[in-house]
Amino acid sequence: MITVESLHHTFTIGKKGNEKKVEVLKGINFHIEQGEIVAVVGKSGSGKSTLLQIIAGFMRPDSGTIIVNNTEISKFNEKQSAAFRLNHFGFIFQNFQLLPAQTVFENIELPLKLKGVRRAIREKKVVELLKKVGLTEVADHYPNELSGGQQQRVSIARAMITNPPIILADEPTGSLDSQTELEILALIQKLNKEENLTFIIITHDEEVASIADCKLRMTDGLLVGGMTHVI
Amino acid sequence: MLFKDQLQFVMQHMKKNKLRVTMTVLAAMIGCAFLIVLASIGFGIQHTLKSELLNDEAITQIELWGDDTLSEKDQAYIQGIDHVKVVLNKADISGMVKSTLEDREGESNSSVIDMAAQKKLPSDLSEGRLPEKADEIVVGYHFAQNLWNEADMAEIERKSKEAEEAGTYYDGSEEGYKGELLNKEITLQFFDDELQEYLEPATFKIVGISKKPSYDWVSDSKILFSDALLDMYPDLVTYPTSTIYVDSIENVMPVLDELKEQNYQVYSQVEQLEELDMFFLIFKIGLIFIGTIAILIASIGIFNTMTMAVTERTREIGVLKAIGASPSLIQRLFLMESTFIGVLGTVLAIIVSYAISFAANAILPYVVSYALPEEDLSTYQITFSLIPWSLVVIAGAISLAVAILSGLRPARNATKIEVIQALRQEL
Secondary structure (H helix, E strand, O other): OEEEEEEEEEEEEOOOOOOOEEEEEEEEEEEEOOOOOEEEEEEEOHHHHHHHHHHOOOOOOEEEEEEEEEEEEEOOOHHHHHHHHHHEEEEEEOOOOOOOOOHHHHHOOOOOOOOOOHHHHHHHHHHHHHHHHOOOOOOOHHHHHHHHHHHHHHHHHHHHOOOOOOOEEEEEOOOOHHHHHHHHHHHHHHHHHEEEEEEEEEEHHEEEEEEOOOOEEEEOEEEEEEEEOOO | OOHHHHHHHHHHHHHHHHHHHHHHHHHHHHHHHHHHHHHHHHHHHHHHHHHHHHHOOHEEEEEEEEEOOOOOOHHHHHHHHOEEEEOOOOOEOOEEEEEEEEEEEEEEEEEEHHHHHHHHOOEEEEEEEEOOOOOOOOOOOOHHHEEEEEHHHHHHHHHHHHHHHHOOOOOOOOOOOOOOOOOOOEEEOOEEEEEEEEOOEEEEEEEEEEEEOOOOOOOOOEEEOOOOOOOOHHOOOOOEEEEEEEEOOOHHHHHHHHHOOOOOOOEEHHHHHHHHHHHHHHHHHHHHHHHHHHHHHHHHHHHHHHHHHHHHHHHHHHHHHOOOOOOOHHHHHHHHHHHHHHHHHHHHHHHHHHHHEEEHHHEEEEEEEOOOOOHHHHHOOOOOOOOOOHHHHHHHHHHHHHHHHHHHHHHHHHHHHHHHHHHHHHO
């Protein structure tokens, strides 16, 4: 499903003439199977977010390979990455990243619009998904009229609308209270089971990591102890 | 993304920033309208002058200059050129001809005309026929008006004084012979240049009266004689000219070129028309250039609006890119917005320009008449502003091109926004 091999990445920081190189990924290797929930855990600055951003194609690694469904994506240009993201990845962000001027319905249908899907088909799919995430009542509301938990549900629905095989989640419960966090985690588990979706969740919260099938623990740009399957 | 969805997306954002977009559209409109109205003045003046020239019957005529009467060989050659209808030989008689009718007298210019050639041309008589004998004449439309007796002269003097006091001018058009001239006999006296005196009077019969001239300001009191007159007065001093009549205006230049190649001294108003067109082409390009500067100033507004739009929507662009929008789609969405501003501004500018042009043509003649009371403009058909389709197309193309180019840089900047940086931005 996803195979990452010898992934290296270095950031250059500081002013020109006084630059400093910081190696954030120092050779990452792992393999994820379809339908797994994988938690990437580690402290702040351990390189877990960079790993997710490189898998998503937001930036290119210095070296190494990323193979998703038998496609090598690490050398993709911006246009290829965008097209691949649209068809293979869904995204859940810590601060939801919903468009404030668009309603819940419009936010969820946005990836389908980008794919050029006709309105009638879009409507059917969005209505289905709204039911699944329990947001039918607020379809015409704007994001600022919703609670944090509801906004994250919208974000999850938007991530799933194109039926991508993989959902990338960056601290999906980071902005939520503990009760809402449990609800969102339960929803992720439910969708994982019902839709056989693969989740890669970046978190520093062990509670979140506990729902994962396996954990990738990162420290200073390295995977510590390889992949640990949760029993 | 479907075009309909792209359009909806763009419209949604424009609605959100109604005031800013409206002001930018207004700036684009003013720039484009300025260009159209400015250039329309050039088109208007050109139209006025061209109409004046085309209205002149002489437009299909070529004047042939020379000291002597055209030889038979030359005449046969010119007559043989394609599209030449008639070669008309004329001779202006030196000095004025004194006319006497009852107690009235007048003075006129006069010409001798090859009546055989004249008959081949469309009649330019208002009544009567062309002379067939040496003692038959055709007189100008205003000939009778210039035949005055002593009472007329006193009346003209009185009216002229009154007019002078009022600051205007009296042309004597209300006096003159009021009776029927056709078939009347009239006494004429030619002037002898050498002796500096009038010759013995002779009686002529008026058989025709010329048509009213095309322009109201032209007064025609000329006397036209048949070429047989020269047999009666062989010593008359005359200045011969020849006029070549071409079948249509398009064929004047080819005939003119052929005659010039054969070293004939020729002139036609069509040449003037071509010079006029060239002059106005350069004049209009100049006006359009000045107008384009106004559009360029308006384009700064579009550039600012689009740059603001990109800056404000950085996070949104980040989200779109994150979920799979291609850079070309992002660029297209912003270009559509600047194009829409350009299109709306241009359409409004065209409507406003036509309104201004219409108003200028309706109001300016009165303003000019008020400002210049001594000029009688009522006889002129002056077009102050004219907006042909070509001007609308040129101005529209310039305005749209500038609007698209103004939006290009901000749209490109939008595609360069880093997803990670954009998503870190707060609302």
